[in-house]
Amino acid sequence: MVKIAVDGMGGDFSPHAIVKGAELAYREGLADIVLLGNKDVIGPLIDKSSGIEIVHTTDNVDMDESPSVALRKKRNSSMNKAFALLKENRVQGVVTAGNSGAAMAFAIFTLGRFQLVERPAIATLNPNAKGGKFILLDAGGNVDCKPGHLAQFAVMGDAFARSTLGIGAPRIGILSNASEIKKGNDLTREAHVIVKGLGLNYVGYVEGMDMYKGNVDVVVTDGFVGNVALKVSEGVAEILMTFFKENIEKGIKNKIGYLFLKEVFDDLRRRIDFSEYGGAPLLGVDGVCVICHGRSDEKTIKNAVGMAKCFVEKGLNDSIKEKMQNFQLLQRIKEK
Helix, strand or coil, X not given: CCEEEEECCCCCCCCHHHXXXXXXXXXXXXXXXXXXXXXXXXXXXXXXXXXXXXXXXXECCCCCCCHHHHHHHCCCXXXXXXXXXXXXXXXXXXXXXXXXXXXXXXXXXXXXXXXXCCCCEEEEEEECCCCCEEXXXXXXXXXXXXXXXXXXXXXXXXXXXXXXXXXXXXXXXXXXXXXXXXXXXXXXXXXXXXXXXXXXXXXXXXXXXXXXXXXXXXXECCHHHHHHHHHHHHHHHHHHHHHHHHHHCCCHHHHHHHHHHHHHHHHHHHHHCHHHCCCEEEECECXXXXXXXXXXXXXXXXXXXXXXXHHHHHCHHHHHHHHHHCCHHHHHHHXX
């Protein structure tokens, strides 16, 4: 059975939501669990019959803490110890809902990066209008990027889509303010030239309104734009569900209508609820790491464990490593 380390002290609703999510994952047979945190805090929350292993740590990383400070001063944190277990091959993956910047810093420092990867990227799975999914990366790991970094993201996204989504020739686009190549900015225009020459199934620029239409499988951007796009999408999804709920409660006819359409609304909620996806893998580091939303509840954590198990079993990191080694052009870009 795959064994996953869960950072018990990371996230806005830790440790309770994290512990309960880890227990759900264990009970459903998704993976064996190692839960890291202060045993005096998380111990009383765990069902003693669950079989979850606890690794005691004396510190935790605050959600607003500087990654560089965490790297220097929080070596005994639950987050860092989780990555240490992965480095020692005592677990096959890490799940954390803690400080994403610190998670990236610890992952790079402890696990290392793949050859040719300068900037690991956070890759989110998102629903599209055709019933499938598309990948957005980077979703917040690197706010300042060079064109070569976006090219690396494209290669890693291609490997992710092939190994995990089973797409034979993923359609890759660069997120921009228009579909015309002459538009965009210096970053997108230079990245366009590089990615076009990589031999991928590159379809050009993708506008924000087109990401969800199902005509692209991998959307590449820098972490600043990617995180803004992700948060706007989450906000729109939340307010739509709020509007539906408000209108359903306005009158008896609306409530009766809802009863007939309940399955439709339930399906819609599942497709746009981030908790259904669990989290986002950090691509480019030498180990499986799933970073969850800071507001993750127990359902999100359970699904994140399942996601980490999936990445381990499908050999996601082996696919990325092999893909990166095949692109000599990226080597030349890095040498410049």
